[in-house]
Amino acid sequence: MKVYGVSVSYYTGKLETYLRYKGIAYDMEPPYAKAKEILPHTGAIQVPMVHRDDGRWMSDSTPIIAHLETEYSDNPIMPEDPVVRFIALLIEDYADEWLWRAAMHYRWSYEHDRALLSRIIVDEAVTHLRLPRFLRLRTIARRQHTSFVLKDGVTVQxxxxxxxxxxxxLANMSKMLEQHPFLLGTKPSIADFGLMGPMLRHFGQDPTPQEIMRNRGPKVYAWVARMWNAAGTGGELVEAVPDACADMLKEIAQTHLVQLACNARAYAGGKKKFDMSVQGCQYVDLPVSRYRVYCLERLREEFAGLGAQAQERVKGWLGFPEAEVIWTNEPVAQSDYDVQRQAPFNKAINVYGTGTPE
Ligand SMILES: N[C@@H](CCC(=O)N[C@@H](CS)C(=O)NCC(=O)O)C(=O)O
Incomplete structure (x- = not known):
């Protein structure tokens, strides 16, 4: 398959780690010079996008991986136990959608990281812009810093x-890695692949957070390499959620689930911006994301599909008021995205935005 991706991209790194694990061959190139050609097939230009040998296009790393699991079923990465499976999918979503802000902040707020990464991105992926290189560098650095740091609520506060x-x-993953070589057992699960998004291409490669990882999370640093080198690793996934997961789940409830709930409420109210208070920190003027309304829908649907006992066990792990958005009967916003359930073969939308390009 052809992966349209970039060597320093969050979600491309997540997908590549999965493809390597499964031994799925792929070529990779950046999409931007061919954006006009690709857009009608995918609905949005983002990385990764996959063009299959049979002509089909796939977007969004979460449904791409879920779909490939049905085609490449050796060494499954979805836990069999329904409670562990739900928790693993929740960790994936936190990795995809919460850690993104921190990853972009470290890359684009620190001068050294910004200079290095704008060079890599410009020389690898933005060679087609007919501008002198110094202008391409400035354009990329400004665009990324403005769109993904300043407009995503990163302020002095x-x-x-x-x-x-x-x-x-780092602390919560380190605790889990004390028990097992991978987060949920002796082989990787979807929770590991999800966390490779931020941990491989941003925190594990960008100079400032990489140094922090080496010093404060060496177990995570080693896990990043273990994941990259995990091709075909067989093993077992846990059959019950390990105690070592507790702090990670508390963090997810108090951060990611607050953001998902506030975002969904704002979307339902027709807003383009929203505010939220997370662990006592006030974020203002965040962009409303239709895609993240869909993420919450998927989690709620997974939860609703569990048996009564499994639901009680999940509630036991997520015993925080912020987590109730997963099971509340009160109406939560409807994204009306991918209503036909064709993902990853549907027309995608970029993460920020409330429009309807489908
Ligand atoms: N939900 C998508 C997100 C993909 C995504 O947002 N990728 C980023 C780069 S890592 C991107 O292409 N952003 C669009 C942009 O920069 O314009 C996925 O899971 O694959």
């Missing part, structure tokens, strides 16, 4: 909290 989110992820 929130900056420490954003960074603390990374440190908490």
């Amino acid at each position: 929130t900056r420490d909290h954003v960074e603390q989110g990374y440190l908490n992820a």
Whole structure:
């Protein structure tokens, strides 16, 4: 398959780790020079996008991986136990959608990281822009910093909290890795692949967070390499949620689930911006994301599909008021995205935005 991706991209790294694990051959190139050609097939230009040998296109790393699991069923990465499976999918969603802000902040707020990464991105993926290189560098650095840091609520008031989110992820993963070589057992699960998004291409490669990882989370640093080198690793996934997961789940409830709930409420109210208070830190003017309304829908649907006993066990692990959005009977926003359930073969939408390009 052809992966349209970039060597320093969050979700491309997540997908590549999965393809390597499964031994699925792929070529990779950046999409931007061919954006006009690709857009009608995928609905949105983002990385990764996959063009299959049979002509089909796939978007969004979460449904791409879920779908490939049905085609490449050796060494399954979805836990069999329904409670563990739900928790693993929740960790994937937290990795995809919560740690993103911290990853973008470290990359684009720190001068050294910004200079290095704009060079890599420009020389690898933005060679087609007919501008002198110094202007391409400036354009990319400004675009990324504005769109993904300034407009995503990183301010002098929130900056420490954003960074603390990374440190908490390192501490919580380190605790889980004391018990098992992978987060949920002796082979990787969807929770590991999800966390490779932020941990491989941003926190594990960008100079500032990489140094922090080496010093404060060496177990995570080693896990990143273990994941990259995991091709075909067989083993077992746990059959019950390990105690070592407790702090990670508390963090997810108090951060990611608050954001999903506030975002969904704002979307339902027709807003384009929203505010939220996370662990006592006030974020203002965040962009409403229709895609994240869909993420919450998927989690709620997974939960609703569990048997009564499994639901009680999940509630036991997520015993925080912030987690109730997963099971509340009160109406939560409807994204009306992918209503036919064709993902990853549907027309995609970018994460920020409330429009309807489908
Ligand atoms: N939900 C998508 C997100 C993909 C995504 O947002 N990728 C980023 C780069 S890592 C991107 O292409 N952003 C669009 C942009 O920069 O314009 C997935 O899971 O694959």
